[in-house]
Amino acid sequence: MMKPARRIFGLLTGLAVPLLCVGAWELASRQSAAHAWAFVPVNEVWRSFWALLNNGDLALNFLASLRSMLTGLILGSLLGIAVGALMGVSRIANILIGPLYHMVRQVPLMGWMPLMGLWFGTGTFSKNLMVVVAVFYPMVLHTYEGIRNAEKHHLEVAQVFCFTRWQTFVQVSLLDALPSIFTGFLNALAFAWVATVGSELLFGTGAGLGSLMLIAQSASEMEVVIVCIVAIGVTGCLMNYGIGRIRKWLLGWRYM
Amino acid sequence: MAARLALYVNEEETVEAAGGTLSIRGLCKSYALEDRQVSVLKDIQLDIKPGHFVCIVGPSGCGKSTLLRLIVGLDSDYAGEILLDGARITAPSLDRGIVFQDHRLFPWMRLDENIALALLNHDYPKAEKERRVAEYIRLVNLTGFEKARPHQLSGGMAQRAAIARALVNEPRILLLDEPLGALDALTRVYLQKELQRIWMERRVTMIMVTHDVEEAVYLGDEIIVMDAHPGRIKRSIKIPLPHPRDRASSPLQDIREEILNELTATSPEPDHLEEAVRI
């Protein structure tokens, strides 16, 4: 545990470079009118932030994005763990699904956009599906690897006590894979947020920080665009920090 | 020596025919190492009657753990025969328990959960399972640590928990791979007595690998002395003395000397010498 004084010092040091960037930004915006359009002055961004906060637009769109992300995260995780686990325990499943999975994984998320739009339209379903897919990939990979690398000694104990395959899976493999699954979830979370905003930007329908950004861009409201960018960045950052803490807490015994 | 030992009459023929005769015939085991086959066990012949306590001693790497793994059924890739009441062992069974050389507790479970897990495939009622778990935790002197996680236990405590986990099943054959090696002298003596008590009460067949010759002669009805490269049985010494025994008794001391001589006698190549001296 760090001392409070040191933590504050650490935090301040961490903020130094971002603050410098803001300063440089402000300096750039003061160069000329053209510059001021491209680099919206900081106080204008700040004003816009307050306006969006007060009229509820920011909260509305933020919550819409968050909801979309959580939906995708939950569905994608469950699906990913199921498929990864199946590939991990069953040789046949791995032979059947493995190659397809690794091939499909090579296609960037954006590559699916045209097809998804064609098949499912540009509504909520397609947006959610993008997030599900983004989460699915790392979850499958990490669940599979976690189960494959389950401690051989633990599996032998299960054998000695005559566990069935299902018992071995639930009592041993899955729990041995947990740290790996959590790492996967941590990755998935980062992907999920990016995919959520990305799908909003690309499909441009419904509420969401991405949609808000898209609308502001077409209306040439650069200050709103910047508020959105900062909001997206800060949210992603906070989520990573949060899940890191949860992970540490849940897997405390691993770190002792 | 053998003649002298015969004077100390035996009581061992009284074992009832509960079944569980282990006979090993011409057992050979080899591992593939890179492109060659390394012979780990060669032509092992062994007969163990139900209710006997057999100790296996031998230099490190002579295949003691491998032998136990084969008997418990974790590895069915061997030549020769391992027969239990005439049937070939091919898979583990709740009749056979093992305490591994390392404790192998599950780190995500508390101590009592770890022990209860051994009873997963027994259909005792819940209360009975709990009673047994508590009983065996008490037996290995870990009462009060039921809720501890393995990383909160010392090495010796974890090993005792592993012993409790193997015993809670009440197997007919219990294999022990240096179970007391990591314990302090006091706990070791205490657990030797406990093992002996359990063994005498329940007449479980016990096969124990140990590096401690004194422990072997204190507990064993028969001591198997193994040799390495390839692992084979060098000698088998019966100790027909009644239990419980007196550690300091001179016949035991004599046998201990004899086994130590046996283990250190053959002028081994330098790297074996080191192993032998360890014993």
Ligand SMILES: Nc1ncnc2c1ncn2[C@@H]1O[C@H](COP(=O)(O)OP(=O)(O)OP(=O)(O)O)[C@@H](O)[C@H]1O
């Ligand atoms: N999975 C394996 N693959 C290849 N070789 C193995 C394997 N397991 C064991 N061996 C080899 O078999 C030999 C016997 O190993 P084993 O663990 O049975 O020895 P041990 O008598 O129990 O030794 P120790 O007293 O040090 O525990 C060793 O030379 C080891 O290198």
Ligand SMILES: [Mg+2]
């Ligand atoms: Mg060993």
